[in-house]
Amino acid sequence: MGLFAALMTGPGAGAIATILLVGESAHSVLSEISQASGNRPFAFETGRILLGHIVDGGDTVDQVTIGCEGPGTFAIHCHGNPLIVERIMKLLQGRGVELLAAEGLLARTFAGERPDDSIVVEAKLAMTKVKTLEGARMIAAQMEGGLSQKVRQWSLEIDSVPPDEIARQARQILRDSEIARPIVSGCTLALIGPPNTGKSTLLNALAGCEKAIVTDIEGTTRDWVACEILMGPLAATVIDTAGLDANVVAAGSDEIDPAAQARSIEVLHRADLVLLVLDLSRPEVHIDAKLLETLAGKCVLTVLNKSDLPPRLDPAAMPAGLGEPVRISAKQATGIDDLIAAIGCTLGIADLDPHTPIAFTPRQRALLERLASADAPSDPAAIIATLHHGPIRH
Ligand SMILES: Nc1nc2c(ncn2[C@@H]2O[C@H](COP(=O)(O)OP(=O)(O)O)[C@@H](O)[C@H]2O)c(=O)[nH]1
Ligand SMILES: [Mg+2]
Incomplete structure (x- = not known):
């Protein structure tokens, strides 16, 4: 795994900004650009919150707190002036850290946790943007049940379920996804x-x-x-x-x-x-x-x-x-x-069970449309495998 950083708080000025730094060697990069308050060395132990400064050579850039969220995951909380944020990001970049958008970093983090299940990764990303609490409940339900479960079931039963039955079920999922859209992504x-x-x-x-x-x-x-x-x-x-x-x-x-x-x-x-x-x-x-x-x-x-x-x-x-x-x-x-x-x-949202399988990303919709398009989709096993493990776009 490489070394990545992203600004997790919104763009523009704010009281505080948070930069997430992720990667195996994150602690050594942090040691190079930070100094603990009180002249003691930082101990980057998971669970600790450290107070210190980000430094650029002899220059103090900002006073920060650093949350040690995991062995290779650090949240740098600095002051929210965009100039300070930019300077810290440049310092990190200068030490080989790849800068990403917040969503890109989350996608990589989630994909690292669940490399085997693209739908779960997409659900975790969708949770950050979902428009209503009911929608959040529905997306959460897709991680273990819902679409994720349906795709796992298709994978197991691929040899015994006729392709036209898979096509019929895919059409139903696309219809239910349209009904769920107002609570997941909003309607007009x-x-x-x-x-x-x-x-x-x-x-x-x-x-x-x-x-x-x-x-x-x-x-x-x-x-x-x-x-x-x-x-x-x-x-x-x-x-x-x-x-x-x-x-x-x-x-x-x-x-x-x-x-x-x-x-x-x-x-x-x-x-x-x-x-x-x-x-x-x-x-x-x-x-x-x-x-x-x-x-x-x-x-x-x-x-x-x-x-x-x-x-x-x-x-x-x-x-x-x-x-x-x-x-x-x-x-x-x-x-x-x-x-x-x-x-x-x-x-039609009144009777919608949150566990109903739904598609909630363009990738899922496109693959389900391929499954649903013909009475007998060509090579359904490959489409289902892509739905399950394929690369996600973000
Ligand atoms: N009595 C009563 N007057 C209403 C009601 N709703 C709107 N009005 C009045 O009807 C007029 C027109 O309302 P407005 O919302 O501008 O109508 P629009 O042209 O359809 O946008 C205004 O004087 C409102 O105060 C209502 O429920 N009861
Ligand atoms: Mg009017």
Whole structure:
């Protein structure tokens, strides 16, 4: 194994920065560039935290603490000025240490611990980026159970399971991975509907703060506003679109703002779920026919807002075929939990068992697609072996 270092804390200034140094000869490099406080030599024993200085010849670079995390693993905690970090990294580089990004170092460390199981290494890396606690539970479950277990089982049974059965199971895993995506890596929700139905108020209620402008003036939301929100088990980028109704007018003119509408349609196409927000307190529903056409192929949940006002919406005016609506008052923040539960049901994540095998990296997806693509994939044993032990990308 070589000698590697990476900045583990975020880029930019901070009170403290942490540089991880890993490799068999890490302690001898550290001895060359550090001095213990109190003129005693450092004893790099695992479990110790040492106080001292990083030195460059006769120059003191910074006062640091060094955590001895393992025989060849040291965490150097220095002051968080990027200039200090850069100088320490250069000192290390000058002594033959290869500098890596944090993720690259973790990948090498994890791969050293589990060289036989690429899925476990990928799961450990994914844990550092997963968007929700439920997602973390699901990724953790993939290490011993889930995808890891499925691949081990395929390897053992490769001679007795027909290839078309493996293809069928791979297709199921890819479908479940899509369902799990909102809790593992997040999804996109678009708020659409006629002007003044309360889309911006709803975004603010979900975000818990004022992200979008709310007014009585139609067409106030001129362009889309996006906000990343943790909603129960799912992480969502919620996008408040400019009204897509033909009544939307550009401020200060009588013209429909076609550019804003075009951008909203684009947002709508990219969304995993569309929340169609309607005003329960008004009898009519103004939805453009073109918009309804666009919605036909999408996953849509209808939200009837302003439930605090007397209901006047004529059920006959509601667009047909859009499923059971959810009633809320965005202004009074009532019905929001029901809405989040309904979103979870619509996306299918409500009943998802964390142990369900899922693909959570592009490498896994690509290999599963190869297994799933044909009724009888060619050389499934080789694909399964690559899934199990193949090199990972990071
Ligand atoms: N009574 C009541 N008024 C609401 C509710 N939600 C929004 N409004 C009001 O409806 C108007 C339009 O809201 P806004 O969020 O800007 O609508 P948008 O055009 O769809 O973004 C504002 O005056 C809001 O205060 C609600 O749940 N109840
Ligand atoms: Mg608005």
